[in-house]
Amino acid sequence: MTTTAAQSADAVVVGAGHNGLVAANLLADAGWEVVVLEATATPGGAVRSAEVTAPGYLSDLYSSFYPLGYASPVLAGLDLGQQGLSWRHSPDVLAHLLPDGRAAVINRDPDVTAASLEQFAPGDGKRWLNAYTDWLDVAGPMLETITTPFPPVRGGLGLLRQLRVAGALRLARRLVVPVRKLGD
Template sequence: MADAVVIGAGPNGLVAANLLADAGWSVEVLEEQPEPGGAARHDRGVDPDFVSDLFSAFYPLAAASPVLAGLELHDHGLRWQHAPHVLAHPLTDGRCAVLDRRVEVTADSLEAFAPGDGAAWTRLHDTWQLLRPDLLEALFTPFPPVRSAARVAMRLRAAGGLRMARTLVLPVRRLAEEEFRGEGGGLLLAGNALHADLA
């Protein structure tokens, strides 16, 4: 008899099963589908040299997760792939908001929507770099994230104090309206907010 039964062999179920097994529990994983992976599966049905993602393909929070890092999956072959252009929102008129791993490329794409929007993106990026470690820790720790929230509060003073605290809780649409003159910045913010399930 198993100490724990995990229902579903998707990414969350497999991580939970591995954490329990690493803690010394005997674990049984039950999966309805013929293959594990849940929404993170792929196949080579089109051509043996071509990999198709069957459901989803982008896992930015997984790549940043200390829980996944702790599983040391790189020792078992996991390699995160990072495209230079992370995502893009092309419009029918030919303009395209591009999120690139290089902040200047993203800024240039937004500058095409409205003068000054590239600089606005760069300012938001610089603020993110300042707050990133503690915000990510707050996302990955049990609720309430008291320690990381306290560190975020300390860093907020350096990032603009109450104005930045207000910015962090704005709906994404309002944030885009306040930070950008053109629609490109809003396209990038909204798309990422939807993907991360963070409005």
């Protein structure tokens, strides 16, 4: 890049990580002349993969779990599928491996997750399914609340309408309770 290019640009975005690239795309779509600066040889920030263990086998180099990226109305608006983006969904979303060889596995199928959790304590599978059902009740308005610009009025009002006062208070408690207490 030349100094002249940066001086004539409408915006300079520092960093070609996912946030910088989204910002640059939004500005370019709005008609701005944008220059993106990146210190490393490869764009993508912490969202990169490479063949590090075996030929043809891609490993995530840094981070890999972007559920809100998939749900983001901003990313959906960029129509990245036209540019070749395809989202991959592993059946096992994540796992916590224990020293004794057991693993708690979160699977896209709630019943598979429940069976995995049930092996740790009787009743945990059912509690997981109850929590999952609670999530399904608020997923739409909750995602709207956390993926739209601040203040999140429309999504927040949708949550309140759906949950009413008692349900909203229960949800608020669940969101702020320490993780150990939630796990208990």
